[in-house]
Amino acid sequence: MVLCFLVHTVGPVSALSSGESRVLYSRAFGPDEGFRSERDRELSPDERRLLQKEKAAVVARQVRSAVALSREASDRQLVELMPGDEALALQEADSGVVRLRAGEPFSEETSALWLGVQSLGFTLVCEPHENLLLAEGTLRNLTRHCLEHLHMLGQGSEVLLRSNRIDALLSRLLPHGQLLFLNHRFAQSLEKEVLAYMAK
Numbered sequence: 418m419v420l421c422f423l424v425h426t427v428g429p430v431s432a433l434s435s436g437e438s439r440v441l442y443s444r445a446f447g448p449d450e451g452f453r454s455e456r457d458r459e460l461s462p463d464e465r466r467l468l469q470k471e472k473a474a475v476v477a478r479q480v481r482s483a484v485a486l487s488r489e490a491s492d493r494q495l496v497e498l499m500p501g502d503e504a505l506a507l508q509e510a511d512s513g514v515v516r517l518r519a520g521e522p523f524s525e526e527t528s529a530l531w532l533g534v535q536s537l538g539f540t541l542v543c544e545p546h547e548n549l550l551l552a553e554g555t556l557r558n559l560t561r562h563c564l565e566h567l568h569m570l571g572q573g574s575e576v577l578l579r580s581n582r583i584d585a586l587l588s589r590l591l592p593h594g595q596l597l598f599l600n601h602r603f604a605q606s607l608e609k610e611v612l613a614y615m616a617k
């Protein structure tokens with residue numbers, strides 16, 4: 418089960434560690450949408466939204482430092498890519514997993530899988546026993562569709578997010594937070610469906 422998906426900034430390509438991470442999109446899954454503890458369940462909808470935002474911010478911050486560390490360690494020269502370079506951007510993406518301890522910010526331990534694409538982070542938070550290989554494939558596909566159809570490259574932090582489109586992507590590729598095992602034919606028909614929707 419995936420607990421949440423978020424898109425956030427990880428800092429400009431040229432300046433690795435300055436500034437905060439800004440959450441551009443976040444979506445929680447599950448019957449209680451990541452609210453596991455008794456205390457959380459008694460919250461009003463507004464309080465839940467606020468808490469959800471705080472949790473997303475904690476995850477984004479952790480991933481942001483992981484991305485910065487990974488980039489520092491890899492010592493690769495990052496070049497700023499432009500619209501049209503989506504495939505290359507995905508190929509060159511940094512990736513990793515951050516273990517989030519219980520309470521930081523979810524009540525149970527979780528794994529945050531991330532892809533750092535230029536100045537953006539794409540992150541899936543999974544339960545610890547989740548199939549991480551499948552989760553990574555799903556994260557790559559989600560990221561690919563976001564990059565290709567939502568024109569997210571080359572706009573720095575001004576990236577304009579059409580969140581209803583991401584909602585629609587998630588409902589297909591990650592319905593209710595469930596990772597899908599796709600056979601070839603189903604993957605193809607899903608791909609067509611997404612293309613048709615995104616072309617609207």
Ligand SMILES: *[C@@H]1O[C@H](CO)[C@@H](O)[C@H](O)[C@H]1NC(C)=O
Pocket residue numbers: 551553554555558597599600601604605608
């Ligand atoms: C990702 O998309 C490709 C191409 O549609 C597909 O073959 C693959 O099964 C997908 N992977 C996952 C984990 O959804």
